[in-house]
Amino acid sequence: MNSKMLLYIGKRIVLAIFTIWVVITVTFFVMHAVPGGPFVGEKATTPAVQAAMEAKYGLDKPLMVQYGTYLKDIVTKFDFGPSLKQRGRMVIDIISDGMRTSMKLGLLAAISSAIVGIVLGAIAALRRNKLIDRIVMVLTTAFVSMPSFIMGSLLLVLFAIKLQLLPANGSTSAGLVLPIVTLALYPMAYITRLTRSSMLDVLGQDYIRTARAKGVSGPRIIFGHALKNSLIPVLTYFGPMLAYIVTGSLVVEQIFAVPGIGRAFVSSITNRDYPMIMGTTIILAALIVIMNLVTDILYKVVDPRITLE
């Protein structure tokens, strides 16, 4: 940890905070640019009732005042306002309810994809151009080129409907297996390919040959030298992977009816629950930005060879 590193970390943190602010601002003004406002189209509302409702949610104030209040509430109280469609509930409560399930889903998907991906990638690299390498490469290529909602639906048809092995409903823990697999397949395939190519790169390095020449045992070379060094590029993928899992969970939760934050977000889009859309977008975006920040810093800390800008 030298001063240059600290400066870099400081700069990245400032950029991350700034990005989150941009997200909040963009989300706020974009949502308020929708013509008509949230209460238009509701059944049986007179102008007087509409005005009363707008006054209740503070929508009659000037836009900049609303923006100021919104920003202040988020920063000071972590409050995203009340939900418009689920009366009497705060957005942050709905989100934290959904987060519990989604976190479990996302974390399990991330961990399993990392473990399986690294193991498969290493095996493919060590058995280069053998049958197992070919199979792994063909499968991962197929997984990478299929949208997650299609993958999810196909798995649903195959395992839940045709074979009846697993439940199709994701609200139980056994029902979480299929959503986790769906969510994990793409990052797993990506990590496999990443590990394989970086492992091949490392295996060709001089220090591996030196280790071999010294008579270091095979497993020690693989685990002590090759795997450790080839995981550095894999580390950079963790930020994008989280972003993928977050957005992927929107559709996967929809398909398998998982009661998570993704499904809440999608239904808030369809029934125009504005504070809910804004709150979810901001929280998920902040999550992704923070994970990217952590990944970037971790990357620089782990590999001292990387030059700082």
Place this chain on the structure above:
Amino acid sequence: MKKNIFSGHVDLDMFLPASDKEKEYMVQMRPSSTFFRDGVKRLYKNKVAFVSFLIILVIALSSILIPAFWPYSYETQLGVQPGKPVDASYNNLAPFEYGRTEQAKIDAGERVFPHIFGTDAAGRDYFIRVIYGTRVSLAVGLFASIIVLIIGMLIGSVSGYFGGKVDMVIMRFVDIIYSLPDMLMVILLSAVLKLTLKPLIAGTALESIGSNMISLFIVFALLYWVGMARLIRGQILSLREQEYVLSAQATGAKGRWIITKHLIPNCISVVIISSALQIPSAIFTESYLSFLGLGVNAPMPSLGSLASEALNGLTSYPYRLVIPAIVISLIVLSLNLFGDGLRDAFDPKLNQ
């Protein structure tokens, strides 16, 4: 001329002009190969890329040509005839089944064009919907990547060439857009634009394209140019230090001339490759948005919307999901492999 072998005199015979025969010896028989021709040759040798190219070609051509002669159209509900009650026997036909009136015609000895993939829940021929959906998806991918290309090229080349403060400002801007979570912003913007655009385009020519597709293009234009701009800026930064740029500047060439005549042609191969790789990602994004109900407007089909519609009858008609799924995967896979092949063939820096 007589010459002493030990003298240091130059042998004058060696300085005679070359005869025609000697000149002919120096002529190169092979026509000189250009960079482009070399690349095509390398691409042709790459079997995977070549096969992928053929697959894309077949899919693209059939999506353009088949609707011209196919007897059914993507929006006609076959059971609905003006002045008659709706004939429900046309809905949800299995492949190669016929509706009631069609069956009567066949029994009378007439020939009826088969529904190769059956019909959907509203009685529309599913084969032509898949073909049309492929056309829509490919068009979305192509246009989106052209938009990204134009904006990215414009901003990237200006930023890279002028450098200094202009570059600083543009690049900070790019950094911020780059760190925004793109998918969430795409969903947010499409959800809002869908509502905002509808009254705006009502009655104009744009209405036939549909508000959703226009909002998709706007979203791409707003968010996805940053990657391209970064790439082009990097290329131009290294290219503008080359001697030929200095010589152009010395002869009085202006910035715009140097950018369009020297810098852009020299980074064009990198640009084409990354645009080719942009198309599958646009198709992915469109199918994702279709699934969330933010894709193309009904009744226009896209591969994504076909797949998400198929989810409703998944237990009875799984093939309606499998068909568009296969087509999407085939397109995305072959475009990716072809893009990789292009990169291997045309990016000499990677050949080391």
